[in-house]
Amino acid sequence: MNAKLELKNVSFSFGKENAINDFSLSVEEGSFTTLLGPSGCGKTTLLRLISGFLTPDSGEILIDGVNQNGIEVNERKVGFVFQDYALFPHLSVEQNIAYGLKIQKKLSKTEISDKISVVSSSLGIEDLLSRNIAELSGGQQQRVALARSLILEPKILLMDEPLSSLDTKLRIKVREELKEIQHKLHITTVYVTHDQEEALSLSTKIAVLNKGELLQAGTPRQIYFEPKNVFTADFVGKANILKKSEKRYMIRPEWFKIAQKSQNFLLSGTILSEEFLGSKCRFIIQCDSTDEKELITADFDTIECENLKIGSHISFEAVKFWEL
Incomplete structure (x- = not known):
């Protein structure tokens, strides 16, 4: 059938x-x-x-x-x-x-x-x-x-x-x-x-x-x-489309974490807003380390980011990214 x-x-x-x-x-x-x-x-x-x-x-x-x-x-x-x-x-x-x-x-x-x-x-x-x-x-x-x-x-x-x-x-x-x-x-x-x-x-x-x-x-x-x-990247789920070193990448909000000692896809910027989502906190960050200074949406673990505040300047990294 x-x-x-x-x-x-x-x-x-x-x-x-x-x-x-x-x-x-x-x-x-x-x-x-x-x-x-x-x-x-x-x-x-x-x-x-x-x-x-x-x-x-x-x-x-x-x-x-x-x-x-x-x-x-x-x-x-x-x-x-x-x-x-x-x-x-x-x-x-x-x-x-x-x-x-x-x-x-x-x-x-x-x-x-x-x-x-x-x-x-x-x-x-x-x-x-x-x-x-x-x-x-x-x-x-x-x-x-x-x-x-x-x-x-x-x-x-x-x-x-x-x-x-x-x-x-x-x-x-x-x-x-x-x-x-x-x-x-x-x-x-x-x-x-x-x-x-x-x-x-x-x-x-x-x-x-x-x-x-x-x-x-x-x-x-x-x-x-x-x-x-x-x-497709932007329509299916939330996605950040950003340009760094003349290449364009797609990074999902949950692929970010606050930078420790890693030298992965490292970014930095200023926190503009915060939204509490329970197990995660969603931040809008004005990025200062990409070619076009994009606004980035990043989801961090609630415990990991409990000391972050609006206006703070932070370093964060993408543990996964996809080149478009």
């Missing part, structure tokens, strides 16, 4: 507006690939191209090596979980899950019932089948939306910011559940979000987009520790 997805040199425009530009990406079978980028960068457009709701101006979309251009939406074996779940409030959970199968009119009532039993059990919602949608929590609604897609046995599952309407605490809980479900079912998933933490925690691969173009694709660790450009 899964497949390899390939996008080769895909371009698409809305009239004169170029939404996707020469986009190529390989999504491995059973992987969880996240399209990450700011609003309006083309993430949802790509999902709609993959599902068949839109047709590329050029390029190819292949599922298990088969070009999908010209294949109708209902024949692509692609499931789509929308941002608002798009559940029917007047139907029960069971009726929502069964909806797609009943539309197809290919199975008997017994066969549909058996499939509902299997998919609801795998998602842990077998006790909710008789409930109305309005009675469900946000996390439960997400599982129903997943069940409605999975019961059609898609080869590819597309998810368009399905956690965006949840509050922070529930969002984290449901995110963990979603990761477990995807790992259990091993279904090839393409997930859209603009939330960097969500992408880093869920994905086996992240594709960073901006203005319809793919800027970098790689594992979460590659994207975070080894960005290929300033946009």
Whole structure:
């Protein structure tokens, strides 16, 4: 129930507006690939191209090596979980899950019932089948939306910011559940979000987009520790982009520590502000040892920095850095 997805040199425009530009990406079978980028960068457009709701101006979309251009939406074996779940409030959970199968009119009532039993059990919602949608929590609604897609046995599952309407605490809980479900079912998933933490925690691969173009694709660790450009470095997590000895570096705030006797990437500057974060303190430092005298954000261990004050001049070092 899964497949390899390939996008080769895909371009698409809305009239004169170029939404996707020469986009190529390989999504491995059973992987969880996240399209990450700011609003309006083309993430949802790509999902709609993959599902068949839109047709590329050029390029190819292949599922298990088969070009999908010209294949109708209902024949692509692609499931789509929308941002608002798009559940029917007047139907029960069971009726929502069964909806797609009943539309197809290919199975008997017994066969549909058996499939509902299997998919609801795998998602842990077998006790909710008789409930109305309005009675469900946000996390439960997400599982129903997943069940409605999975019961059609898609080869590819597309998810368009399905956690965006949840509050922070529930969002984290449901995110963990979603990761477990995807790992259990091993279904090839393409997930859209603009939330960097969500992408880093869920994905086996992240594709960073901006203005319809793919800027970098790689594992979460590659994207975070080894960005290929300033946009990726700055968009995924907090980053300091600074220039020293005519070279440009990316340094995450947590990669700094107060200098002792080390001769690593040594810097100095004046503390402008301090923010207490519990185990860490975040400082904004006017750096006087870089080529462009940047403002640097540095996170120091709370115990290590308890004697630091605004206005103090300090030496600090980067225990890790990445040259851009």
